[in-house]
Amino acid sequence: MPELPEVETTRRKIAPLVTGRTVLEIEHFSPDKYPDTELAHGRIISEVQRRGKYLILPLADQAGGPADYELIVHLGMTGGFRLEETQHTRLTLRLNDGALHFHDPRRFGKVRVVRVGDYAALPTLAAMGPEPLEDDFALEPFAEAAAKAGAVKPWLLSQKPVAGVGNIYADEALWRAQIHPAQTRLSAEQAAQLHTAIREVMEEAVNLGGSSLGGGTGNYRQHDGDWGGFQLQHAAYGRGGQPCPRCGTPIEKTVLGQRGTHHCPQCQPS
DNA sequence: TAATATACCTGGCGGC
DNA sequence: TGCCGCCAGGTATATT
Numbered sequence: 001m002p003e004l005p006e007v008e009t010t011r012r013k014i015a016p017l018v019t020g021r022t023v024l025e026i027e028h029f030s031p032d033k034y035p036d037t038e039l040a041h042g043r044i045i046s047e048v049q050r051r052g053k054y055l056i057l058p059l060a061d062q063a064g065g066p067a068d069y070e071l072i073v074h075l076g077m078t079g080g081f082r083l084e085e086t087q088h089t090r091l092t093l094r095l096n097d098g099a100l101h102f103h104d105p106r107r108f109g110k111v112r113v114v115r116v117g118d119y120a121a122l123p124t125l126a127a128m129g130p131e132p133l134e135d136d137f138a139l140e141p142f143a144e145a146a147a148k149a150g151a152v153k154p155w156l157l158s159q160k161p162v163a164g165v166g167n168i169y170a171d172e173a174l175w176r177a178q179i180h181p182a183q184t185r186l187s188a189e190q191a192a193q194l195h196t197a198i199r200e201v202m203e204e205a206v207n208l209g210g211s212s213l214g215g216g217t218g219n220y221r222q223h224d225g226d227w228g229g230f231q232l233q234h235a236a237y238g239r240g241g242q243p244c245p246r247c248g249t250p251i252e253k254t255v256l257g258q259r260g261t262h263h264c265p266q267c268q269p270s
Numbered sequence: 271t272a273a274t275a276t277a278c279c280t281g282g283c284g285g286c
Numbered sequence: 287t288g289c290c291g292c293c294a295g296g297t298a299t300a301t302t
Contacts, residue, residue, distance in 0.1 A: 076297080106279050107278080108280095108297080110281065110297085124297060154274090167294095203290095258275070260294070
């Protein structure tokens with residue numbers, strides 16, 4: 001399922017296909033699910049930005065002019081862009097120079113057009129924490145918040161301490177930092193380990209094009225059908241019952257905050 | 271205010 | 287072989 005590395009990979013791949021293009025029409029049959037998309041018609045996509053797991057496409061009414069609206073896209077669990085229409089195409093972005101199809105089997109994805117910076121309808125985006133791969137993801141405020149936080153994994157998934165961490169990368173980062181997912185109030189040393197682990201995991205996953213998982217409908221693939229490669233590096237996520245790569249103890253699968261959670265009971269004691 | 275629970279959604283898969 | 291029900295999980299919303 002798309003988390004920050006998968007969304008960043010999508011951003012890099014679709015940017016050359018849409019930047020500078022005029023939106024002729026956004027076609028779909030779900031006005032409730034994809035509101036205000038008609039506001040994009042006739043506008044020019046000036047660039048493709050990313051904030052956490054959201055893609056943000058600023059829209060200007062003339063080439064080189066300031067953007068007055070933004071097309072916001074969240075891939076949900078199964079969303080992605082395709083060059084060809086599929087059985088699960090939910091929305092089509094028709095441009096003056098081709099088209100992109102939003103493929104989303106489980107319909108958890110979101111697409112909407114808003115005034116620039118007006119994220120009132122997207123509270124998670126409005127309250128998004130710092131980007132993990134940017135300099136503003138500073139250790140000090142992270143450690144300060146971690147010292148007061150509840151269970152660390154749900155805290156990470158809230159997007160407030162750091163942007164873009166989902167279930168897979170939360171499990172992987174906690175495994176690397178050797179912290180139990182349910183631990184509360186991290187020590188300064190643990191916060192520093194986790195801070196480093198989040199950066200490492202995200203950086204490696206972005207470099208490998210994200211994770212593609214087999215089975216279920218959670219398959220993430222890039223717009224051209226390419227698969228990511230980070231799933232081959234998973235140490236904990238999806239490896240319940242298999243030996244921990246660090247100590248050999250079987251990885252335990254539990255449920256925490258309604259989410260499947262994987263950890264090593266030896267390396268990540270509670 | 272914060273933490274926790276639930277709904278949304280649908281294809282794959284295991285069990286019978 | 288076919289049917290049934292569980293499972294996956296990011297976000298918004300409701301509840302505690």
